[in-house]
Amino acid sequence: MRTIVITGGTDGMGAALARHFLRAGDRVVVIGRSRAKFDALLATVTADDQSAVSRAEFVAADLSSIADSRRVVEHLNANHERIHALVLAASFIRQRRHTTPEGREASWALFFVSKYVFVTGLAALLGAAERPVIVNTAVPGARVDAIDFDDLDMSEGFTFRQSNAQQRRANELLGILATDQNPDLTYVTWGPARLVRSSFAGEIGMGMKIAAAVLGPLLGQRPAAAVRPIIGLINTPTPGRAAYRGTKKLPLTVGDHDDEDATRLAKAVEADL
Numbered sequence: 329m330r331t332i333v334i335t336g337g338t339d340g341m342g343a344a345l346a347r348h349f350l351r352a353g354d355r356v357v358v359i360g361r362s363r364a365k366f367d368a369l370l371a372t373v374t375a376d377d378q379s380a381v382s383r384a385e386f387v388a389a390d391l392s393s394i395a396d397s398r399r400v401v402e403h404l405n406a407n408h409e410r411i412h413a414l415v416l417a418a419s420f421i422r423q424r425r426h427t428t429p430e431g432r433e434a435s436w437a438l439f440f441v442s443k444y445v446f447v448t449g450l451a452a453l454l455g456a457a458e459r460p461v462i463v464n465t466a467v468p469g470a471r472v473d474a475i476d477f478d479d480l481d482m483s484e485g486f487t488f489r490q491s492n493a494q495q496r497r498a499n500e501l502l503g504i505l506a507t508d509q510n511p512d513l514t515y516v517t518w519g520p521a522r523l524v525r526s527s528f529a530g531e532i533g534m535g536m537k538i539a540a541a542v543l544g545p546l547l548g549q550r551p552a553a554a555v556r557p558i559i560g561l562i563n564t565p566t567p568g569r570a571a572y573r574g575t576k577k578l579p580l581t582v583g584d585h586d587d588e589d590a591t592r593l594a595k596a597v598e599a600d601l
């Protein structure tokens with residue numbers, strides 16, 4: 329039986345994937361903050377298949393906390409023999425800079441540092457599976473120079489756009505570190521082809537609220553439809569790095585010193601863990 333771990337698996341696309349893989353007979357570990365959302369998700373699956381109860385696990389965690397992220401990774405290492413797929417889909421959009429109780433910039437912590445902790449901390453469990461897959465729902469294609477290595481927490485000049493570009497680029501570099509370590513690993517940075525009608529959890533301004541409330545229902549895809557390409561990538565892995573928008577494979581963004589940047593990023597993050 330495969331084991332699929334999904335951060336942000338209680339809502340939106342993560343929840344759609346959790347439902348799919350539970351119905352497909354896999355073991356699914358859902359990580360999120362809300363047990364009530366997980367219970368509701370599980371109820372929709374067990375209405376048809378009681379066996380899902382024994383294959384579903386919920387781990388409550390606030391992944392903008394790095395201590396919490398490390399606790400979850402320790403828990404997974406202690407309780408699982410292997411992980412076939414890791415989907416990184418936790419999302420809480422903040423248009424303004426916010427500092428966590430650990431003193432970190434919240435978006436960088438949730439959208440990158442926590443993912444770094446998962447990818448590096450679960451390397452052994454992923455390595456124990458035959459053709460493991462990481463799907464990182466960080467939209468590919470950010471500029472190669474989007475990372476400010478001297479101010480990863482963006483203490484100066486934070487903008488939503490720059491914060492978003494920095495974490496997206498960092499998540500592409502994370503793929504270099506992960507696939508260097510494990511050549512059998514498939515590492516995909518993936519974004520949906522168009523807007524997805526999800527919960528858009530976050531502290532967002534009026535413009536984004538209106539876009540989510542109006543454009544979402546009008547133009548947005550349902551999460552269950554949006555995640556079909558992810559299901560395909562997990563079911564038929566192609567080891568190495570790749571980038572996708574929906575089903576469309578994109579060229580990887582390649583800079584002049586990506587390997588050095590990946591190493592520099594890892595060093596900076598490790599020094600601050």
Ligand SMILES: NC(=O)c1ccc[n+]([C@@H]2O[C@H](COP(=O)([O-])OP(=O)(O)OC[C@H]3O[C@@H](n4cnc5c(N)ncnc54)[C@H](OP(=O)(O)O)[C@@H]3O)[C@@H](O)[C@H]2O)c1
Nearest residue numbers: 336338339340341360361362391418419524526527528529
């Ligand atoms: N929706 C789109 O159109 C769109 C477009 C481009 C990219 N994406 C990307 O796709 C991914 C999924 O997005 P979505 O729109 O489907 O998400 P969503 O519906 O907003 O759901 C977010 C998920 O993240 C969890 N979460 C939020 N804050 C958390 C925290 N601090 N710790 C742990 N879990 C947390 C939520 O669970 P709890 O409520 O249980 O905490 C929920 O399960 C994200 O990476 C997003 O950036 C989405």
